[in-house]
Amino acid sequence: MSSPPPAEAALNEAPPEQRLHRWSWLFVLLMQLRQFLLPLVALLVFGNRGDRDQMWSYLAALVVIVVLVGTSVLQYLTYRYRIGRDAISVRSGVVSRNRREIPFARIHNVVVHQNPLHRLFGVAELRLESAGGARPEAEMRVLKLSQALALEQLVRHRGQAVVAPPTTTDADLDAEAVTPPVDDGVLLQLSTPEVVRIGLLSNRGWVVVLAAVGASFQLFPDGTVTDAIEEGGRQALGYANGLHPATWVWAVAAMVAAAAFWVLLRVFSVVLALLRYHGFQLSEQERRLTVVSGLLTRLRSSVARRRIQAWTLRESLLQRWAGRRHLRIDIAAGVSEENQRRDLRELAPLATPEAADALVQHLLPQVQWPPAHWQPVQQRGWWRLSLGTAVWVPLVAAAGVWNEVPWAAVILLWLPWSAFRAHRQMARMGYHLDDQYVAVRGGWWQRWWRFAELDKLQVLRLSRSPLDRLLGTASVWLDTAGASGSVALCLRYLPHAEARAVHARLSAALAQRRLRW
Template sequence: MNPQVVATEPKKRLHPLTPLLRGGRALVVIIAALSWQTLGQVGLGWFAVMVLALLLGQVILGIVSWANTGYHVVGRELRIHEGLLWRRTRAIPLERLQSVEVVRPLLAQLTGLAELRLEVVGGGKTEAPLAFVTMPDAVALRERLLTLAGRAGTATPATPDAPAVAPIEVPIHAVTNRDLLISQLLTPQALFMPFGVAFVVVQFAFEATWSFIALASTATAMAGVLLQPVRRVLVDWNFRIARGEAGLRLRGGLLETRSQTIPVERVQGVGVTWPLLWRRKRWLRMRLDVAGFATSGGEESKAFDRLLPVGDAPTSERVLAEVLPIPTGQHSLTLTDFRLSNPPKRARWFHPLALPVIGIALTDEIVASRDGLLTRQMVIVPYARVQSVRVVQGPLQRRLRLATVYADTAGGQSAAARDRDLSEAWWLAAELARRSREARAQQTQTPQAQQPPAGLGAPTTTVPPAPPPET
């Protein structure tokens, strides 16, 4: 049999302005690395010379990198070639592709350019960032890659000469910027900031030893405190959710705009948070846990894991219906549908104040767990996304005959039934394992089962094994 000949298109280069844009991005890093202390030691003139020298070196390296970087699609692979002395070629199989994110930093918006960031299954970080290309080329390449990966619903396949037609989108919700600003003002960092400013002003006015460098360093430290709420405002500005043929479309950003498609079948769970200062307005925020997305930097590093930056209960009902299976006989799913079961009273030794808040619920399709006293949190995981079930018992838990059950997912998020009675914990583990197997097998009929402990949902189908003897 003759091997199939794969047509190879010519390599394409990034936009010629790429070295300048990367140099502008590096300018902020260079100034931050030199710090206020360096400015005080060498003076403003030498400080500017150092910055210009480092910036010029960065631009020269960027030009060399741009001249030796190219990309093209070969069959069902995206290949990226780079390097001058040590040449490297990266081949990314498109069947592993999860999402192609279009990112536009401020300088890119001013020049009409964009950056493509690829998320693949099992990637520890974002793969093959293509920075920068023109906006039409970015959109066309994004749709083409998603089509080749089998995740776009365009009627006409995308080609280099005929880009794919943008799929139809149905708007779901748009977060108002007013609510976003108010929500970030209702944070501990924003509330205590006036006291910090007053302290600095008093010290600067009455302490003669305070210099400009000391004041600048203090202001920098205060800016670090406000980094989290300010970053959320910048990332979630004009946040919009829509439903497309390839999944959920999330857009937002002020200085750096982002557009990303989340395949619904890759969603492992939904996290819901009720901050203490938001409860009077009955607000909450929701985040996604998606398999295959880079999460090495922690929760805050995932700029677009947010499903709903801020919203009320009716909004959460509409959004939840787009990503989670709806219980049989219902037209929607609300957070009040979960009948949470609390741990036994002897678990108050671990949670003296938060015991009434902690709970777990099992519905026909979903397991939900809640925790937290000041900041209340809930994790919702469909049974079909449960990868493993663990029963963990510490030394004090063994003495009180308690155990914690974890329902783990591929995205790293776990629904946890904390400090349950030992016999109930083993029942929960067996029941969660059974329901996850049945959900993955997509069984249409569920035989009648024995009655579970009070408050844990519908009857089950099998009798779980007896708890093992204590050791």
């Protein structure tokens, strides 16, 4: 390598523009073909009703493929990026030309994605995400793996640790990243038995079953699958009736079938867990967290600790019996639906309660977790949690009896269970508020804890429904940047005076934060 130019010349010299990997057009083409796969298959399979139709179907499919290939090549030829001192400049577009300047300080999350084909070619896809965006700031499909890791380090150091960044070239990136960056501290690492346990304690197997059902109806929309299932079921029942089995035999057969289906779901769940979490490792380097996981598709995601906005701990009934929990965070970075479920937001897919609490305490040393005291919620309004069930269950039962379905009245047995569950949920509700953070807890069958530092709160709202006015209660809703998930950061069903006091206290904390800004 030649010696770098003097500092003054490097500052004034414009950095050269660079292209993506020479095979990037192929990966863009494969991505587009995946989107058009079902229409192409339908065109070739269901469009062949004669020699003339078959010829037009093949010609139309060929035209579509040629257009996709041409688009992919044009995207490769028109995509350029430049690594500057403080920002990355991206120029792209075939018809409409776009130019984006992405400051390093604006990039909150870096994702390095590798599927099996990427690993075969030694390349990776790089996504740069910022706060509040529905899509990544930049998607580089594809770069050399060494270049992608070097760019990740550039963002990690915010351009401060790179020598002469304005003149960084492909050769410089390769020289800086001959080996992947070494993480200083491993905070959590999941072994293969622990990953298998994730599958056994989850219901991810339903994803495979529902995906198979949806794909079958897409590929065979004329009812072929439904007819085959009905015919197979009719033959099986006919054969079984011919044997004249006793009632207990039917009962045993039903239990065996249910047990076999449950085992099949667990097998699917374990396979999905291995594909997603194999080699899971959470590490910390220079106050940035990095998660690496995946068996076939490897995903490496990195984010600064200060971008963490809120925390959520959850445990299902099976996880509680196994002594495990799940830790998830919200970060100030927009994310597309494609990778919303697979990124750094899962800090601990499965960990013991002690390990999860220790991880929170390590990353939030200024707070005391778990709280020493939870403020409970009054129990007198517990029935409101089962109010919806108390309305629709009798209506469904009455409609069934009216239509001469006497066994429909059995659904009324759900009412006492719903009331019991609502009482237990209200008994477990509580919140904690101090000068550092606010936390809420809830759930009974599925337990959860959610908390955030006061400095990370963005929106504060005091809400009262007509039922709240009747019972003299109110709810305080809190929001942070990047909020996601089904659990809201909300202090529910507080007495009105207590809710107003909490709202005033949090408002004062937000006002002090604005003054500091």
